[in-house]
Amino acid sequence: EVQLLESGGGLVQPGGSLRLSCAASGLAFNTYAMSWVRQTPGKGLEWVSAISANGGGTYYADSVKGRFTISRDNSKNTLYLQMNNLRAEDTAVYCCAKDRHSGSWNKWFDPWGRGTLVTVSS
């Protein structure tokens, strides 16, 4: 069974930084593209960033471009999201999600992790 477990969330002041991790198990991690998606009660689901299976391709939402960096360590089966210059509007539950199919991008997600809460507040 594929499992995705996020960690690294917490309370941070505006302008601060956090690094989220997503530990994957039960899959050939290095064959799947991965994404981060965040969720808030007010804004619903918002895709944040994606990375190809080998890490060579990355994409970002305009709202986080230049502030967030997605990366992966395939030797550790782990996905990361480095978040810098955090803003109040970045407050959300951040979930990692695996592309359904291995190989090239398919951009629909199965499964998702349960998420880690990031709160940006002074």
Next chain:
Amino acid sequence: DIQMTQSPSSVSASVGDRVTITCRASQDIGNYLAWYQQRPGKAPKLLIYAASSLQSGVPSRFSGSGSGTDFTLTINSLQPEDFATYFCQQANSFPLTFGPGTKVDIK
């Protein structure tokens, strides 16, 4: 960016009812559409991908249709475990975008 809308935003239904949810894209996305179910406190679960392909393990009472800009998720014979929120998502191009969700609750 491709905008996704859903209707209705909520629907009240009874066990055994048929429920239809509509999703519309702001531009042609072919069949690059997915549907997810989210129960309270749980992660979203993939139901349908490529507009009409049923994800493995998902009951056959769920079906998807449509292409281009207009899509439909149908739940036949609603079951107690189906009361949840349903989201559509376009997978045609980055940035990926989701619909605002449709909450299916008990009448």
